[in-house]
Amino acid sequence: MTDQHRHDTRLDRFVDSYSQRTEGMRVSAVRALFSVANRPEIVSLAGGMPNIKDLPLHHIADSLAAMIETNGTKVMQYGSGQGEGVLREQIVHVMALEGITAHPDDITITAGSQQGLDLVTRIFCDPGDVVLAESPSYVGALGTFLSYQCEVVHVPTDEHGISPTALRETIDRLRAQGKRIKFLYTIPNYNNPSGVTQPWDRRLDVISVCESEGVLVVEDNPYGLLSLDADPIPAMRSADENVIYLGSFSKTFAPGFRVGWVLAPHAVREKLVLAQESATLCPPVFSQYAIADYLTNNDWRGQIDIFKDMYRARRDAMLLALAEEMPEGTTWTRPAGGFFVWVTLPEGLDTQAMLPRGVDARVAYVPGPAFYADGQGARNARLSFCFPPPDRIKTGVRRFADVVRRELEVMNTFGVSHSPTLSRPAPGPSANLT
Known part of the structure; x- marks a missing residue:
């Protein structure tokens, strides 16, 4: 005799009780990377965590x-x-x-x-x-x-x-x-x-x-x-x-x-x-x-100046490393402050898809689609310079560039077209954002 009562297994017994509002909740791409990015062998260019070691x-x-x-x-x-x-x-x-x-x-x-x-x-x-x-x-x-x-x-x-x-x-x-x-x-x-x-x-x-x-x-x-x-x-x-x-x-x-x-x-x-x-x-x-x-x-204004000197050195280290390491067709912004550089990769690449290869290469970043509500940003990545020291930033950028180059090699091998045009950042506060 067939059992007329179903006994479905559900991972969340409260699923039918949540409000509709919870359907709009989503995991932060930055928070999701924390457990990986905090591993000592990984250079994290992902999180926007301030460096507070210089505080008194x-x-x-x-x-x-x-x-x-x-x-x-x-x-x-x-x-x-x-x-x-x-x-x-x-x-x-x-x-x-x-x-x-x-x-x-x-x-x-x-x-x-x-x-x-x-x-x-x-x-x-x-x-x-x-x-x-x-x-x-x-x-x-x-x-x-x-x-x-x-x-x-x-x-x-x-x-x-x-x-x-x-x-x-x-x-x-x-x-x-x-x-x-x-x-x-x-x-x-x-x-x-x-x-x-x-x-x-x-x-x-x-x-x-x-x-x-x-x-x-x-x-x-x-x-x-x-x-x-x-x-x-x-x-x-x-x-x-x-x-x-x-x-x-x-x-x-x-x-x-x-x-x-x-x-x-x-x-x-x-x-x-x-x-x-x-x-x-x-x-x-x-x-x-x-x-x-x-x-x-405390001299909080003086402390901000200390922070600025420290972040300036880290930003400059990242911009120099990007200029030395990134393949042709890559562009990035030149921030006049804050914590982040926005990178645009050559046509055809997908920063979300290549993130696991980045982690394997011991570098973490945040894929661009995290910063859009409508699916844009596949070619973009946010790189943070605020926390790692300059030598680690250079190492992280080099690893990131290696991942990008390998992605380009695979794409070229399988005949996927992309624009190889060289585009380095122009002088001024930022490069092309497209």
């Missing part, structure tokens, strides 16, 4: 110990949903370095700028709403937008960032389709992953297009003070108080404290605080006081 750790340890001893019951207690006033006041001075005039009351402290981005998306976006993003864009932002069931539409870019003409055309096209656009997400300084910086005039043009079209601008600026060749360009927020600005101490101090902030118009700030309270009650209080203590008792 003994001084910080003594200062934090004194803070706990004298004020422990306060710094280890619950706090304000908006964040502690002492830190918000200091953040005003930090942002002033990029031309921003702000009031502490309009700042909301978050658990890193990533949570700030999550809160902004939560209060503005409904399922099906459109978020405009640079092409390419930060993988963590794309994951947030998709988790809230947004449609991400990439705006074409050039060597100066977002094209204002393409931005207006994209907005017009989406509006004609009946789509509702909620905001433009942009990293104007040393974009992650491309490393491209929007010049001041371009920033004003982008703001002008968004203002005329009624589209909010969300400016994410974790790398703004890490300019390697010149003074920082003023933030977009400095030109328009309606821009929502995301900041972070992860790159200019230490990421382990998980402290960022959102500067927003007053009405938006009220919604952010409510969203923050429902998510965490309050942002991490001890971390806030630890950073406030660091800003008070």
